[in-house]
Amino acid sequence: MLTVAVVLLGLSLRLSETVTVCYLGSWAVWRPDAGKYDVDQIDPFLCTHVIYSYAQISETTWEAIPLEPYYDLCENWGLCAYDRFTGLKKVNPELKTLLSVGGSARLMSQVSADPLKREIFISSAVSLAKNYSFDGLDTDWMYPGDENGIPEDKENYILLLTEFREVLTKEGLLLTAAVSLQKTIIDKAYDIPAMSAVTDLLLLRGYNFHGTWSTYTHHHAPLYGHPGDTGNNVYLNINYGLEYWVSGGADKSKLVLGLGTYGICWTLDSMDDTGYFASAPQAGDPGPYTSSLGILGYNEICEMQRDSEWTVVLDPDMNEPYAFYQGNKIWCGYEDALSMWVKGQYARSQGLAGTMVWSLETDDFSGSCTGRSYNLIRSMDEGFQNLPFSTPVPPTVAPETTPEAVVTPACSEGSYYLEDIQCDRYWHCVNGNAIPGKCSPGLVWDTAVESCSWPDNVDTSHCVMPGEDTTTTTTTTTTTTTELTTSSAPQPECDKEMNYFVIHPLCNKYWWCLSGEAVLGTCHGGLVWAPNSRVCLPVAQGSTEDCSMA
Structure with a gap:
């Protein structure tokens, strides 16, 4: 091992x-x-x-x-x-x-x-x-x-x-x-x-x-x-x-x-062989964003696993996951x-x-x-930085949004920026054309420096912060948060000489023992941990009798 x-x-x-x-x-x-x-x-x-x-x-x-x-x-x-x-x-x-x-x-x-x-x-x-x-x-x-x-x-x-x-x-x-x-x-x-x-x-x-x-x-x-x-x-x-x-x-x-x-992704010859060194003479299908044979961005892989029943495998001899999907026989190491x-x-x-x-x-x-x-x-x-491993809880339901009535501002000649009614958005005026822009999550537009910045540094009294209702858009987001504490799910003691998996009281979680350290893992996209096969699987294919779905 x-x-x-x-x-x-x-x-x-x-x-x-x-x-x-x-x-x-x-x-x-x-x-x-x-x-x-x-x-x-x-x-x-x-x-x-x-x-x-x-x-x-x-x-x-x-x-x-x-x-x-x-x-x-x-x-x-x-x-x-x-x-x-x-x-x-x-x-x-x-x-x-x-x-x-x-x-x-x-x-x-x-x-x-x-x-x-x-x-x-x-x-x-x-x-x-x-x-x-x-x-x-x-x-x-x-x-x-x-x-x-x-x-x-x-x-x-x-x-x-x-x-x-x-x-x-x-x-x-x-x-x-x-x-x-x-x-x-x-x-x-x-x-x-x-x-x-x-x-x-x-x-x-x-x-x-x-x-x-x-x-x-x-x-x-x-x-x-x-x-x-x-x-x-x-x-x-x-x-x-x-x-x-x-x-x-x-x-x-x-x-x-x-x-x-x-x-990096291949197309498998057969779903009977889905491990390392499996026959795969062709590259995997391109993704919707990167559009390149044999390559998928993590954002594409994550969305595909969320929306389809991929099988994710954590080989205890390796430190990286791979996953495959029966629909198009794609196999990706990522x-x-x-x-x-x-x-x-x-x-x-x-x-x-x-x-x-x-x-x-x-x-x-x-x-x-x-x-x-x-x-x-x-x-x-x-x-x-030697900080503990943490797994954020992914959104369980995609945001339900009504179409935005986007009002494009009028721009004159030259290159300059205009504010938007939403604090995290702005317009870049270029030769009379208005080009919309949006800041990274957590940031808002600061006209003073013509860049995105932290809300504490910006006067946001004239705009609507992300998540708040506006007259042009209504957004409802459902997010489920599950808090795990060491008292409810104590870390197992791990053998320093071996790498292996330990079951967790929650069906969508597991412990991975790595050189004596117990690392908490999470199955995303509604999958549950299957201890016998050591992969995340759909609920219908997993065993949930001995764990909680809460």
Whole structure:
């Protein structure tokens, strides 16, 4: 039985000394319905560093240029996303905002190999950072030395980073780099001691170890290897990759463990084999928001499990869940709140600088599914901060809303903001067009700083707070809250040498014994815990005789 390293070390890491790095995939603003995510929805206090992904490379001038000028910039009546992103610092002055640059492995290889192209690229990237008030740059290169590059990429990448470092240091700006945890990539791509020396933070991609390029199921982000792993699979896990970076000379104080708020999904050959290494030659169906074969955001997975009868499996030999659905034979390995918490604890136990997540927009950012906004990211951070694991109670009934009689304000030429009757909403006037915006849960619009802020900082006497009735909308939300106390459900004593499950008095809960620690788990979406099969199942398939449904 695998022993999970959930070691609660008394590290002398104060909150101000740890980092929580969150990436934004800026293209999420074009996603439909509840998947749409704009800059203004970012909680400025959720992360210590936020990274805007990304600025691309021009194939004609070799400059770093905006990926989508209309969205990124204000010029030509654009949507000003760069300015709104760095403007989050008006609400939280401690927040650091960075711009990720690169994206194309082929172009990064060509730029890094040529001194003149490096100079142009670096100069233009730093100018972008300074002109739009970013606090630094992040280099996005997946991956040096692969089929889109040349063997000299490993050495040339250090030249690029070193020259970036020299210019950024003069400007007082940060330099980070996102890197792989896969041994075969590390060997080809990175001079570990040199990269550690020239960067402020190295963001370790603790995901995409497995994918639909393989014809069998496996979790894409395992903390440790599966007992059935053989050959190269033995190296494809977070623990091995981290140890490889450290043994190669990386400075632990600069290493940040990156986790993913999404799942990798396959289509099973047969529902007779639904475990690890099951035959699955095809990628899973795309989701309604991400629209990508073989990938589902956690927000999509969570909603699908809420609305359909998925089977969720917690393999006691692993730290991450997987789930499958008979309707379309989809199988997904993904992170849930508990696995993110466990990995946050792991990063703490290893003495790392903090944690990173890709990405903000694929978490349950609204909290509509789990009952807490950004539940995965918050759980990850709570694990790293050595806080107890907690599971919010999800909404049991979706809000019943009457259609809103939206009144669009009249806008004149220019770019400016207008207030809305609802405190957490606003309008962005751009060249006569009124574009609606909405703040993250818990925040309200502050016209004085043209950003979302905490209600205590804003005069809300002229608007209606979220949840209150207005003349144009009526919202009724039914939420069931169940409070568990140690007296009503005492924690079991756990064997430190084994990982296993213990039943709970409530049917939708269970205890997971991890290296002597009893962690409370919850089955969401109306499912109940099935102790014999160790999964969450619909009530009709579970056994509820010995537990309470209350």
